[in-house]
Amino acid sequence: MRHLYPPIDPYGRGMLQVSDLHMIYFEESGNPEGIPVIVLHGGPGGGSQPSYRQYFDPRVWRIVQLDQRGCGHSTPHAELRENTTWRLIEDIEVLRQHLDIEQWFGFGGSWGSTLALAYAQTHPDRCLGLVLRGIFMLRQQEIHWFYQEGASYLFPDAWEAYLKPIPLGERDNLVAAYHKRLTSPDPKICREAARAWAMWEASTSKLLPDPNLMQAFGEEHFATAFARIECHYFINQGFFETDDQLLRNVHRIRHLPAVIVQGRYDVVCPMRSAWDLHRAWPEAELVIVGDAGHSMSEPGIKSALIEATERFSGWGAP
Numbered sequence: 001m002r003h004l005y006p007p008i009d010p011y012g013r014g015m016l017q018v019s020d021l022h023m024i025y026f027e028e029s030g031n032p033e034g035i036p037v038i039v040l041h042g043g044p045g046g047g048s049q050p051s052y053r054q055y056f057d058p059r060v061w062r063i064v065q066l067d068q069r070g071c072g073h074s075t076p077h078a079e080l081r082e083n084t085t086w087r088l089i090e091d092i093e094v095l096r097q098h099l100d101i102e103q104w105f106g107f108g109g110s111w112g113s114t115l116a117l118a119y120a121q122t123h124p125d126r127c128l129g130l131v132l133r134g135i136f137m138l139r140q141q142e143i144h145w146f147y148q149e150g151a152s153y154l155f156p157d158a159w160e161a162y163l164k165p166i167p168l169g170e171r172d173n174l175v176a177a178y179h180k181r182l183t184s185p186d187p188k189i190c191r192e193a194a195r196a197w198a199m200w201e202a203s204t205s206k207l208l209p210d211p212n213l214m215q216a217f218g219e220e221h222f223a224t225a226f227a228r229i230e231c232h233y234f235i236n237q238g239f240f241e242t243d244d245q246l247l248r249n250v251h252r253i254r255h256l257p258a259v260i261v262q263g264r265y266d267v268v269c270p271m272r273s274a275w276d277l278h279r280a281w282p283e284a285e286l287v288i289v290g291d292a293g294h295s296m297s298e299p300g301i302k303s304a305l306i307e308a309t310e311r312f313s314g315w316g317a318p
């Protein structure tokens with residue numbers, strides 16, 4: 001069993017103006033001469049966390065974190081305009097060039113895995129390899145499972161609270177009903193919807209419920225960006241051209257070393273997606289954690305992710 005590295009502070013941070021509207025916040029930690037890795041957070045809209053650094057040996061890795069458009073310390077907060085998958089990929093490239101990095105590893109779970117796959121498929125020559133967790137490819141069936149029907153069978157209690165802001169007549173399309181409220185000019189309507197949306201995910205993210213996670217997700221600043229940005233991406237199908245775009249383009253990245261870590265009891269991003277990716281990309285190592293749900297902080301997931309970064313510690317050293 002592997003455990004997190006001790007907490008560390010970044011040695012560098014900054015804000016980058018990536019459009020007329022958006023500034024993105026980034027941090028660098030670990031060894032400035034180390035192997036570069038870009039850490040991609042989930043949601044979209046979740047923001048990066050200090051604990052994400054602790055999955056890497058700080059003597060070996062140059063750890064780059066960024067808050068994607070509209071969340072964390074990036075501004076404007078919870079902004080949906082000019083906020084698409086392809087803009088985020090451009091931002092990652094702007095940041096890479098700003099930091100004078102030729103190539104880097106990608107590390108991401110959940111939506112972070114979606115974005116890492118989309119980035120690597122767009123810029124395969126910039127990637128040294130991928131560590132992915134809780135695979136999410138933003139296909140219609142994945143959205144339907146978690147936000148319409150499926151996960152509701154496993155968490156009927158938490159589901160009631162998720163349904164509450166939506167009147168009976170609008171429940172046949174919950175993502176659309178939520179989108180309407182999360183983009184409402186009435187801050188009270190938006191706030192209530194954001195909280196209910198975020199709490200649904202907090203209630204289902206771990207094998208065993210975690211009150212700390214519930215509290216963090218329920219906090220207004222976090223919930224507003226998380227819910228608004230997630231729903232915006234989901235109603236737009238991730239801005240992908242086809243539902244299976246990420247699977248269809250696996251051939252572009254098959255040469256890259258990769259590890260896929262998946263919790264068997266992941267309710268947010270069920271293992272079906274990791275399995276589909278594994279079938280399309282058998283060269284990537286699939287690690288199934290038998291006693292874990294979705295969160296990267298579940299003990300078995302943590303351990304498997306750290307094993308993966310340790311395995312890649314010898315790669316691409318300068």
Ligand code: STX
Nearest residue numbers: 041042043044046110111112
């Ligand atoms: N969205 C799942 C996701 O990407 C469907 C995600 N879930 N929780 C998170 O991200 C954070 C821990 C980053 C908030």
